[in-house]
Amino acid sequence: MSIAESYYWLGRSYTDKVEYNKAIEYYDHIDISASYNNLGVTHQNKGEYDKEIEYYEKSLKIKLSELGHDDISVATLYNNLGIVYLDKREYNKANEYH
Known part of the structure; x- marks a missing residue:
């Protein structure tokens, strides 16, 4: 198992235990798209929408450069961003991502 995988599973464990701040500490050590997505989900669980958006956008940027739009x-990730903007009641922005 790689160090990145270890950090992922530690973060996942703390997320499952609803210890979101501790989970963020571990997810934040991995500079990859999946980690950014996990950080977005963790901030979503905390109701921190702006942080959630920040990490989903970081993940999206990486995925777009690696895989393209299709x-x-x-x-x-576009859908996740749309959902966040729905939660924030920013419906026009949500529609842009959906």
């Missing part, structure tokens, strides 16, 4: 994981 990959399903890119579509998922």
Whole structure:
């Protein structure tokens, strides 16, 4: 198992235990798209929408450069961003991402 995988599983464990701040500490050590997505989800669980958006956008930027616009994981990130903006009641912005 790589160090990145270890950090992921530690972060995941703390997320499952609802210890979001501790989870963020571990996810924040991995500079990859999946980690940014996990950080977005963790901030979503904390109700920190602006941080959630920040990490989803970082993840999206990486995925777009690696895979282009037509990959399903890119579509998922656009959808995640749309949902955040729905939660923030920013409906026009949500529509842009959906």
